[in-house]
Amino acid sequence: MFKLAPSILAADFNKLGEQIACAEKAGADELHIDVMDGVFVPSISFGMPVITSIRKESKMFFDVHLMITEPIRYLEEFVNAGADGITVHAEACSNLTETVRKIKALGVRAGVSIKPATPISVLAEVEQELDRVLVMTVEPGFGGQKLIPECVEKVKELASHRKEVSASFDIQVDGGIGLSNVKSVYEAGAEVFVAGTAVFRGDILQNVKAFKEEIGIAD
Ligand code: DX5
Ligand code: ZN
Numbered sequence: 445m446f447k448l449a450p451s452i453l454a455a456d457f458n459k460l461g462e463q464i465a466c467a468e469k470a471g472a473d474e475l476h477i478d479v480m481d482g483v484f485v486p487s488i489s490f491g492m493p494v495i496t497s498i499r500k501e502s503k504m505f506f507d508v509h510l511m512i513t514e515p516i517r518y519l520e521e522f523v524n525a526g527a528d529g530i531t532v533h534a535e536a537c538s539n540l541t542e543t544v545r546k547i548k549a550l551g552v553r554a555g556v557s558i559k560p561a562t563p564i565s566v567l568a569e570v571e572q573e574l575d576r577v578l579v580m581t582v583e584p585g586f587g588g589q590k591l592i593p594e595c596v597e598k599v600k601e602l603a604s605h606r607k608e609v610s611a612s613f614d615i616q617v618d619g620g621i622g623l624s625n626v627k628s629v630y631e632a633g634a635e636v637f638v639a640g641t642a643v644f645r646g647d648i649l650q651n652v653k654a655f656k657e658e659i660g661i662a663d
Pocket of ligand 1: 451453454476478509582583584585586587588589618619620621638639640641642
């Protein structure tokens with residue numbers, strides 16, 4: 445499986461609707477929505493009002509990546525705003541299992557993300573209940589960073605662990621993904637690829653096409 449999830453963090457917010465429509469038309473599989481609180485990560489991005497607004501114009505799967513402390517406080521609001529899936533950080537939750545169960549109870553897909561220094565063992569308590577694990581390939585907080593090669597090893601480790609424990613989550617990567625590395629990360633076992641800069645800088649249509657060609661998917 446290969447899915448491309450453009451991150452709107454790198455979009456031109458003055459033309460947000462237009463650029464999302466372009467990514468959708470180009471064949472992007474999901475829309476990745478990065479929410480940052482200035483506490484869990486140093487930067488602040490945007491929240492529910494932006495999601496509510498773009499929801500009216502797009503039918504894409506909204507993949508909401510919460511880089512916020514104790515996300516359990518806001519899950520319902522993000523679902524009401526239009527999230528189809530919510531990914532929380534293991535490091536940001538005092539009760540990860542409860543948080544994941546609440547996401548599922550709200551009827552959307554549940555994901556857990558781990559930062560580059562966080563081992564996959566933190567997933568043990570929830571791995572059988574998860575729809576997605578997001579392996580950060582940069583330190584969360586900013587777009588436009590360079591992929592940390594060690595994180596690709598973690599993708600391999602996670603893919604073989606998933607087999608061992610017969611779990612069914614998909615493996616997503618986020619940060620520094622581009623045409624020069626997407627194939628090797630795909631071969632390591634990742635299935636859902638977040639790309640901000642590599643999709644929204646330049647020609648969106650061409651960029652999405654180039655990703656699919658690089659993996660060998662023609663459409
Ligand atoms: C980083 C965010 C990413 C980011 C990716 O904290 O989670 O989704 O927007 O951007 P690029 O693809 O530019 O590294
Ligand atoms: Zn993200």
